[in-house]
Amino acid sequence: MNRFFVSPNQINRDKNEITIVDEDVKHISKVLRLYNGDEIEVSDGMEYVYIAEISDINKNEVLATIISSEKITTESNINITLFQSIPKSTKMDYIVQKATELGVKNIVPIISERTIVQFSNDKDAEKKRERWEKIVQEAAKQSKRGIVPNVEEPITFKKSIQRVNDYDLNLLAYEKESNIGLKKVIEKYSGVESIVNIGVWIGPEGGFDDKEISLLENIKVETITLGPRILRTETAGAALISALMYSLGDLGGTE
Template identity: 35%
Template sequence: MQRYFVAPDQFEGSRVVLTGDDARHALRVMRMEPGDRFIASDGASREAVAAVTAADNGRVEAEIIFELPMDGEPKWPVTVAQALPKGDKMELVIQKGTEIGAAAFAPFQSERMIVQYDDKKEAKRLERWSKIAKEAAEQAHRSRIPAVEPVRTWRELTASMAAYDLVLFCYEKEGGSGGTGLREALNAFRKERLAAGATERGLRVMLVVGPEGGFTPREAEEAEAAGAVIVGLGRRILRTETAAMAALACLMYESGEMGGD
């Protein structure tokens, strides 16, 4: 069933209204008619199945049939901090990361990034990335749309690390024998957290992934000084967009999203 994210004021008691791009999609792509059903979510507190009662003039009106639980979110809210990659790779990271379960994306600038950052284009690019996150969240039946934050400097990123329970800094030099792996770092953190009487639910995690050229030793040192745990993702060197998705999938598995505890 098609899902649409709407503003809270588009819910009107026992009715919901689609407008703008959502209405055009419902009318032109889905060819909805009276009686057809879809899911509407405000991305915060309300989600429901609704049946179309009127569809015309760029507006779709629907009657709510029943409410749904908002249970499409992972137990661990994970922010993917991705160094700006070249081309449209950031779009891929956001699209697939949203499907896998990322709670937010924090693009940032790093020393070895290849792309030339242009702050004049940021607003348009941010709008594009946010649209991709919305469409991916609808396709994946997420209960919320992941936030796509404005591009940060490296200093801004390291300063923000203190707001997280765990920051995992993916560094290829930790991927060989003797390095700290992702699972090893998680197990050590879990023991420490449980020993302190805390639970895992709601664990705020930041996953930091470097650009095509990787991180510099100085960046790794500064990240560790800011509280990040330096981890490797195995013995193979992954592309930047692959690293983000592989590590995120591992976190979803470890949090019990793939079944079990």
């Protein structure tokens, strides 16, 4: 069943009706070719997901009658923010897509010393962010997320490190770290229950430079190894996020 996201004000509980607008209207009618009577899933992006039956499709909106609702159960209690130094080409598209599928709540594109991609102005940066936002929304639909992760506007490395204190744990995947792994870092804390908000730091092609690594280490960002093999920037984030989710009980079932 296809999933869509709406804002809470598009759900009218008195009329038992949901209104879908904007690009999803065309997607429902022209791409998916859904009709009156077809059922869809609709998330309010906050608390509930609804099963609804399409009752009317027109040029500007799709109306659906609520059949049932339940609490969102697909979201992790772990709040991961990915601080990703922007790689070249379309690699960032892949990164935001996979981060969304794995359960990340927030994505912060950063411009570090070795970032090749440069924005000519704020409008250029916003255009890129909007592209990533669309990819994230589609990935959230496909993976049955309860929310659509937030994609922030690109910021400088210097601004990004001011955010470190927002997290219970900050992790840096570093190719020159050979001994300390994720398991050892987690064991340093009083228990996984104390780790809720996590910042994950991934460098661009070539990694962060030595000065940036030093700055991160000085503000107590934990540097860890991802194993004996060197991972690409578009692989490192997904690998670390997967390991984190598993270590903290979000992947792998209950037994």
